[in-house]
Amino acid sequence: MDPVRKRTKDSFKSCDSTHLAPFPDEVLEKVLSLVKSHKDRSSVSLVCKDWYNADRWSRGKIFIGNCYSVSPEIVARRFPNIRSVTLKGKPRFSDFNLVPQNWGADIHSWLVVFARVYPFLEELRLKRMVVSDESLEFLANSFPGFKVLSLLSCDGFSTDGLKAIATHCKNLTELDIQENGIDDLGGGWLSCFPETFVSLEVLNFASLNSDVTFDALERLVNRCKTLRVLKVNKHISLDQLQKLLLRAPQLMEVGTGSFQQELVPRQFSELETAFKSCKNLHTISGLWEASSVYLPVIYPACVNLTYLNLSYATLQSDELSKLLPNCSNLRRLWVLDTVEDKGLEAVGSSCPLLEELRVFPADPFDQDMVHGVTESGFVAVSNGCRKLHYVLYFCRQMTNAAVATIVKNCPDFTHFRLCIMNPGQPDYLTSEPMDEAFGAVVKTCTKLQRLAVSGLLTDRTFEYIGKYAKNLETLSVAFAGSSDWGMQSVMEGCPRLRKLEIRDCPFGNAALLSGLDKYESMRSLWMSACNVTMNGCRLLAKNMPRLNVEVIKDDESDDNEADKVYVYRTVVGPRRDAPPFVLTL
Amino acid sequence: MSLQTEEKAPNMETNKGLNLKATELRLGLPGSESPERNSSEEKDGKNGYSHLVTSGAKRVFSDTINGVSGKWVFSGNGGSDGEVPQNGGLFSPRGGAKILGGGGGEKSVVKENVIPATEKKKNQAAGVPHAAKAQVVGWPPIRSFRKNSMAINPPKNDSDAEEKLGSGCLYVKVSMDGAPYLRKVDLKTYSSYLDLSSGLEKMFSCFTIGQCGSHGATARDGLSESRLVDLLHGSEYVLTYEDKDGDWMLVGDVPWNMFTETCKRMRIMKSCDATGLAPRAMEKCRNRN
Numbered sequence: 001m002d003p004v005r006k007r008t009k010d011s012f013k014s015c016d017s018t019h020l021a022p023f024p025d026e027v028l029e030k031v032l033s034l035v036k037s038h039k040d041r042s043s044v045s046l047v048c049k050d051w052y053n054a055d056r057w058s059r060g061k062i063f064i065g066n067c068y069s070v071s072p073e074i075v076a077r078r079f080p081n082i083r084s085v086t087l088k089g090k091p092r093f094s095d096f097n098l099v100p101q102n103w104g105a106d107i108h109s110w111l112v113v114f115a116r117v118y119p120f121l122e123e124l125r126l127k128r129m130v131v132s133d134e135s136l137e138f139l140a141n142s143f144p145g146f147k148v149l150s151l152l153s154c155d156g157f158s159t160d161g162l163k164a165i166a167t168h169c170k171n172l173t174e175l176d177i178q179e180n181g182i183d184d185l186g187g188g189w190l191s192c193f194p195e196t197f198v199s200l201e202v203l204n205f206a207s208l209n210s211d212v213t214f215d216a217l218e219r220l221v222n223r224c225k226t227l228r229v230l231k232v233n234k235h236i237s238l239d240q241l242q243k244l245l246l247r248a249p250q251l252m253e254v255g256t257g258s259f260q261q262e263l264v265p266r267q268f269s270e271l272e273t274a275f276k277s278c279k280n281l282h283t284i285s286g287l288w289e290a291s292s293v294y295l296p297v298i299y300p301a302c303v304n305l306t307y308l309n310l311s312y313a314t315l316q317s318d319e320l321s322k323l324l325p326n327c328s329n330l331r332r333l334w335v336l337d338t339v340e341d342k343g344l345e346a347v348g349s350s351c352p353l354l355e356e357l358r359v360f361p362a363d364p365f366d367q368d369m370v371h372g373v374t375e376s377g378f379v380a381v382s383n384g385c386r387k388l389h390y391v392l393y394f395c396r397q398m399t400n401a402a403v404a405t406i407v408k409n410c411p412d413f414t415h416f417r418l419c420i421m422n423p424g425q426p427d428y429l430t431s432e433p434m435d436e437a438f439g440a441v442v443k444t445c446t447k448l449q450r451l452a453v454s455g456l457l458t459d460r461t462f463e464y465i466g467k468y469a470k471n472l473e474t475l476s477v478a479f480a481g482s483s484d485w486g487m488q489s490v491m492e493g494c495p496r497l498r499k500l501e502i503r504d505c506p507f508g509n510a511a512l513l514s515g516l517d518k519y520e521s522m523r524s525l526w527m528s529a530c531n532v533t534m535n536g537c538r539l540l541a542k543n544m545p546r547l548n549v550e551v552i553k554d555d556e557s558d559d560n561e562a563d564k565v566y567v568y569r570t571v572v573g574p575r576r577d578a579p580p581f582v583l584t585l
Numbered sequence: 586m587s588l589q590t591e592e593k594a595p596n597m598e599t600n601k602g603l604n605l606k607a608t609e610l611r612l613g614l615p616g617s618e619s620p621e622r623n624s625s626e627e628k629d630g631k632n633g634y635s636h637l638v639t640s641g642a643k644r645v646f647s648d649t650i651n652g653v654s655g656k657w658v659f660s661g662n663g664g665s666d667g668e669v670p671q672n673g674g675l676f677s678p679r680g681g682a683k684i685l686g687g688g689g690g691e692k693s694v695v696k697e698n699v700i701p702a703t704e705k706k707k708n709q710a711a712g713v714p715h716a717a718k719a720q721v722v723g724w725p726p727i728r729s730f731r732k733n734s735m736a737i738n739p740p741k742n743d744s745d746a747e748e749k750l751g752s753g754c755l756y757v758k759v760s761m762d763g764a765p766y767l768r769k770v771d772l773k774t775y776s777s778y779l780d781l782s783s784g785l786e787k788m789f790s791c792f793t794i795g796q797c798g799s800h801g802a803t804a805r806d807g808l809s810e811s812r813l814v815d816l817l818h819g820s821e822y823v824l825t826y827e828d829k830d831g832d833w834m835l836v837g838d839v840p841w842n843m844f845t846e847t848c849k850r851m852r853i854m855k856s857c858d859a860t861g862l863a864p865r866a867m868e869k870c871r872n873r874n
Contacts (some may be wrong), residue, residue: 093723096722096723096724096726096727096728097723097729098722098723179728179729179730179731181729207730214805243705260771261774262774288734289769291787291788303597312733314768314769338766340765360727360731361725362735362766363766364727364732371765371766394727416767419726421725423721423724434586476726478724479724517733
């Protein structure tokens with residue numbers, strides 16, 4: 001049922017001796033279909049009309065970073081053969097409750113169009129979208145070949161919606177439900193997979209809170225021989241896990257359930273054997289409440305691990321120090337700051353191949369009891385892990401000197417996200433602003449794509465960013481800067497900037513308007529609790545008709561304050577589904 | 586799924602009255618050094634919280650720049666590194682209400698939740714520490730899912746030992762004098778005091794061994810658990826718990842089942858601090874039976 005291809009026989013006739021014979025469409029499309037990255041695909045489509053068409057017909061996968069930048073109708077018109085859709089909705093700060101409920105980003109209108117135009121749709125990956133149970137049911141019933149459903153940080157649905165998916169998607173290969181605002185009405189959804197259903201390859205329900213019927217899970221795992229990713233939730237106990245692993249030794253990624261069960265020695269060794277038998281295991285996560293008593297069961301599997309997510313296990317430094325020497329191949333490590341600097345020293349000494357480190361705070365709001373990690377832990381990691389290029393680090397103290405050392409050790413940072421948890425906190429040794437720290441980062445790390453800054457920062461930081469961060473695409477700023485000049489420096493300096501999110505900074509209209517020429521080349525700008533006014537926003541909207549300038553008003557603020565501003569480029573004009581509190585200027 | 590702000594505000598205040606102890610954290614914002622000084626803030630027309638709340642960063646930020654040293658301390662209501670809680674702050678570990686209303690919901694909610702000046706003073710007079718939460722929404726930037734999962738501290742408005750998801754768990758906090766942080770244990774996984782005791786020993790051995798002056802991680806293997814046993818059962822430490830009435834008792838006096846039902850949290854205390862506990866425990870036991 002492929003739509004009829006447009007033939008360009010004419011192009012053959014029109015070529016003369018000075019032109020090379022153009023490729024026939026089929027060849028061009030075949031070649032272009034090997035171009036996978038959506039950015040490259042976009043570039044391809046801009047070369048000439050033939051290539052635009054070839055891309056059009058052969059594009060099977062589409063990525064839409066902002067669901068309001070385009071409409072489903074336009075997508076459908078341009079790309080007739082889509083099988084896989086990735087859509088992102090709300091601004092990222094909605095993860096931190098900065099965007100009110102009912103803001104938008106509902107998937108349903110997209111699904112209605114897709115059902116009409118892409119009956120063969122196979123994959124849907126959504127991030128920060130609103131998805132209702134009705135939408136999930138509609139999805140399950142509209143696309144007979146549907147294979148992959150991935151929902152990350154979405155909200156609006158319940159486990160009933162999952163029931164519909166499990167019941168009707170006969171060809172499902174992937175069900176990945178991560179960290180969503182879900183109404184958990186019970187674990188019965190898992191039992192809805194029919195006994196004839198065998199195609200599952202990826203199952204991730206780690207963030208669902210209710211109990212699934214273990215029996216049903218065990219049978220499901222047993223009959224899905226191609227299952228390679230299994231991430232269960234906390235309710236699955238250790239001996240249940242052991243049974244699952246025995247049924248699925250081919251697993252490549254395992255997310256365990258709770259690790260806090262008491263095991264007798266026989267159970268312990270059975271579990272150890274189960275882990276040992278998973279020869280393809282390269283990722284372990286979950287490990288809820290893992291204590292050092294039972295952690296050794298994973299030791300046999302550790303040597304092959306490339307990704308270990310301990311961010312739900314309150315490990316102490318010596319527990320981590322015992323575990324890590326087994327994990328010499330680790331590339332990605334997520335931990336809690338309960339491991340403290342000492343634990344991070346072990347990271348530095350045991351994992352020389354480490355590329356990504358994320359340290360989360362175990363208790364971000366409790367100031368007294370927890371010490372967490374400091375600058376010396378970070379330095380220790382940088383000393384031992386010279387390939388480090390992605391870091392997310394939550395800490396309570398930092399110094400400029402330490403950051404300078406860190407980037408000297410690891411100049412290849414592409415993602416540097418430092419969160420000094422006390423806003424506006426200076427270098428704790430010198431009491432100076434942290435400007436020089438981020439100056440060092442942008443000067444040294446020329447490949448930097450993503451930066452999140454924190455601590456006491458003046459405009460200087462932003463001058464540095466504007467001057468040096470030539471590859472920067474995403475910048476997150478909170479409680480920083482001294483004047484409009486800070487933001488202006490960034491808007492005037494960073495040629496590759498795509499996403500800018502700012503909160504609680506003294507940037508006003510002059511800063512906002514300094515980016516007038518830039519916003520169309522960016523995906524979006526978010527500014528909340530800054531000094532921008534409605535008039536400034538109106539001016540921006542007036543001058544840039546192809547941007548949506550949206551203001552979310554707070555009831556308490558006075559009329560001219562623009563409390564939350566969200567600016568994004570779009571080809572479809574103002575939203576038609578905006579709730580009353582969103583004003584499009 | 587959105588809740589009325591009015592619903593939550595009274596709850597928050599009541600719970601604060603019930604549950605706070607002098608040892609609880611005191612929270613303050615820039616410009617409000619400590620509860621006592623709030624009165625002068627209020628005279629300036631700037632309630633320590635509302636000025637943050639109503640105008641966002643503007644005035645707060647200028648406070649910081651002007652060198653006002655106050656600590657920013659945040660409620661557990663802010664952001665999340667996971668699911669966006671549609672039920673707002675119900676899942677927040679601190680039990681504080683961070684409810685997402687309609688447009689501009691957060692700010693108006695926050696304002697509602699701020700305890701007005703007179704009540705603050707009342708609370709202080711009653712010996713209840715300053716309780717209004719610092720309402721900086723979404724900071725530190727951690728998703729709900731992670732916040733809710735990692736609740737090491739039970740919600741402040743719990744009067745019973747925290748019931749975690751699922752009925753089969755009974756998590757209580759265990760602190761040890763001198764240890765840098767708390768642990769949590771599930772009382773349901775133990776069947777007797779002996780069981781509990783050995784479980785705790787394993788959990789806290791690293792701290793005590795550290796205190797013995799030995800070296801770091803490896804010490805744990807070599808050094809005797811017997812050494813720790815001596816510490817726990819000998820003269821150095823005693824195991825105490827706080828019961829439903831808020832009294833601190835020695836562990837072991839009541840039948841195990843009664844203990845699991847009444848234990849709110851535990852503390853491994855230095856023996857010297859534990860004098861005077863025993864008589865009360867006996868008395869209580871007598872009163873109960």
